[in-house]
Amino acid sequence: MTRSELIQHIAEKKSMLCVGLDTDLDRIPKHLLSEEDPIFSFNKAIVDATADHCVAYKPNTAFYEAYGLSGWQSLERTVAYIKENYPRHFVIADAKRGDIGNTSKRYTKAFLESMNCDAITVAPYMGHDSVEPFSGIEGKWVIVLGLTSNPGADDVQKLKLENGEYVHHMVMDKVQSWLSEDELMFVVGATRPDELRALRNRYPNVFFLVPGVGAQGGSAKDVVENGMIEDDFGLLINASRGVIYASNGDDFAEAAKSSAKKLHDEIRSSM
Amino acid sequence: MTRSELIQHIAEKKSMLCVGLDTDLDRIPKHLLSEEDPIFSFNKAIVDATADHCVAYKPNTAFYEAYGLSGWQSLERTVAYIKENYPRHFVIADAKRGDIGNTSKRYTKAFLESMNCDAITVAPYMGHDSVEPFSGIEGKWVIVLGLTSNPGADDVQKLKLENGEYVHHMVMDKVQSWLSEDELMFVVGATRPDELRALRNRYPNVFFLVPGVGAQGGSAKDVVENGMIEDDFGLLINASRGVIYASNGDDFAEAAKSSAKKLHDEIRSSM
Numbered sequence: 001m002t003r004s005e006l007i008q009h010i011a012e013k014k015s016m017l018c019v020g021l022d023t024d025l026d027r028i029p030k031h032l033l034s035e036e037d038p039i040f041s042f043n044k045a046i047v048d049a050t051a052d053h054c055v056a057y058k059p060n061t062a063f064y065e066a067y068g069l070s071g072w073q074s075l076e077r078t079v080a081y082i083k084e085n086y087p088r089h090f091v092i093a094d095a096k097r098g099d100i101g102n103t104s105k106r107y108t109k110a111f112l113e114s115m116n117c118d119a120i121t122v123a124p125y126m127g128h129d130s131v132e133p134f135s136g137i138e139g140k141w142v143i144v145l146g147l148t149s150n151p152g153a154d155d156v157q158k159l160k161l162e163n164g165e166y167v168h169h170m171v172m173d174k175v176q177s178w179l180s181e182d183e184l185m186f187v188v189g190a191t192r193p194d195e196l197r198a199l200r201n202r203y204p205n206v207f208f209l210v211p212g213v214g215a216q217g218g219s220a221k222d223v224v225e226n227g228m229i230e231d232d233f234g235l236l237i238n239a240s241r242g243v244i245y246a247s248n249g250d251d252f253a254e255a256a257k258s259s260a261k262k263l264h265d266e267i268r269s270s271m
Numbered sequence: 272m273t274r275s276e277l278i279q280h281i282a283e284k285k286s287m288l289c290v291g292l293d294t295d296l297d298r299i300p301k302h303l304l305s306e307e308d309p310i311f312s313f314n315k316a317i318v319d320a321t322a323d324h325c326v327a328y329k330p331n332t333a334f335y336e337a338y339g340l341s342g343w344q345s346l347e348r349t350v351a352y353i354k355e356n357y358p359r360h361f362v363i364a365d366a367k368r369g370d371i372g373n374t375s376k377r378y379t380k381a382f383l384e385s386m387n388c389d390a391i392t393v394a395p396y397m398g399h400d401s402v403e404p405f406s407g408i409e410g411k412w413v414i415v416l417g418l419t420s421n422p423g424a425d426d427v428q429k430l431k432l433e434n435g436e437y438v439h440h441m442v443m444d445k446v447q448s449w450l451s452e453d454e455l456m457f458v459v460g461a462t463r464p465d466e467l468r469a470l471r472n473r474y475p476n477v478f479f480l481v482p483g484v485g486a487q488g489g490s491a492k493d494v495v496e497n498g499m500i501e502d503d504f505g506l507l508i509n510a511s512r513g514v515i516y517a518s519n520g521d522d523f524a525e526a527a528k529s530s531a532k533k534l535h536d537e538i539r540s541s542m
């Protein structure tokens with residue numbers, strides 16, 4: 001999906017919501033467990049219920065790999081279902097991969113080519129030859145970890161360098177010099193509005209994928225007010241557990257829809 | 272596998288060789304492509320041919336995920352085959368994962384529990400709550416990226432901090448404070464003997480997984496001389512392409528055996 005297509009979808013829907021599909025057999029409604037592929041059945045229902053309110057979906061690969069072969073199959077089916085039925089929705093493989101060149105190319109093949117996701121999340125610790133191999137495919141995106149929303153962000157990302165900058169600043173500066181803004185996003189945690197504002201000022205044209213809204217405590221309104229780019233929007237705001245596990249009863253899809261709608265309303269009214 | 276079991280195996284065999292199973296359908300002998308599971312057939316032959324000369328195997332998950340569902344199946348079968356037939360060999364899922372706590376736990380389940388690997392490689396950019404969830408399982412190991420052997424290591428790992436240390440030093444110091452040496456290894460590239468020596472001096476008791484020998488240019492002799500720990504050995508020296516693709520003819524397994532034997536001899540004579 002091109003940047004202009006993504007922006008167009010956001011503009012029409014007035015939503016920047018991304019629904020995280022962190023699907024866990026221990027948390028989905030019990031009645032789904034008798035289905036042939038419970039994870040896919042759950043995801044399908046969640047996607048159908050929330051598609052009107054979001055512009056992106058983000059399955060986290062860990063939740064699928066935990067179930068081995070059948071989990072991988074559920075992931076492939078989920079992505080295929082979204083691409084077939086909601087082709088305007090942006091699909092992110094939240095895989096946080098990163099390896100030397102010829103190996104990262106394999107992950108590119110797995111997620112951006114074979115599985116046909118629009119984007120993959122990438123961890124930058126190994127540097128340019130671990131990030132660049134994901135780039136250069138028309139309509140495909142590389143979403144690089146910048147500043148994450150977890151407490152451990154302090155351990156590496158917020159170390160201070162001899163030039164006075166933080167590690168995550170140097171990482172993001174370098175990554176921005178390797179990839180164009182038509183194929184690059186940064187993961188930027190929503191835990192502190194002032195940090196989000198500072199990073200938006202530093203990277204005025206790059207899309208941010210913002211986790212940490214809802215269950216992790218950030219507010220969608222704060223994210224929009226501090227992170228949005230004029231005209232291009234520049235944000236995908238992710239919510240996972242707060243949406244998909246809004247209920248674990250028979251009404252789970254309806255509850256997910258209500259939760260997504262609430263975030264959609266909050267985003268729309270702040271745009 | 273416990274540390275003492277691993278050390279015992281190294282002592283008996285006088286080998287610290289790890290064979291990297293980066294299996295690529297474009298590079299394996301053509302006659303295997305008609306098999307039901309060519310990747311597994313290739314791996315099985317390589318493992319049978321090299322087991323006498325190595326103490327560990329390291330499939331890189333990217334090469335399997337690139338083939339989707341069938342690749343994941345080949346990976347599961349490969350690990351199961353090694354664990355069943357060569358239970359003393361240490362199996363590393365070279366996955367370079369890392370995510371927030373509850374998500375890293377899922378990767379733990381995938382690779383250390385369900386797939387029953389002995390270890391998983393982990394990228395530390397997200398800090399303590401992305402690394403610690405992999406730890407604390409009896410006999411299972413976390414192999415954290417320290418200083419890698421690729422050119423991109425300069426981009427993040429070798430940034431200099433305000434306290435005069437490099438990023439990778441602070442990362443490794445912190446990681447060492449979170450995990451015990453009975454469950455922690457570091458990935459340390461073999462590109463420069465002086466760097467390896469300095470890191471060994473700084474982390475005298477932690478096992479290093481050393482890639483970059485062979486195809487990437489480091490010598491096994493240099494690695495042993497600069498990285499070995501007295502009595503405990505403390506090294507797994509990885510070679511991938513140089514061993515498994517020593518020939519792509521009918522003699523591929525024999526050629527892999529010869530190549531592994533050569534490295535084994537080089538390691539043994541340097542120990």
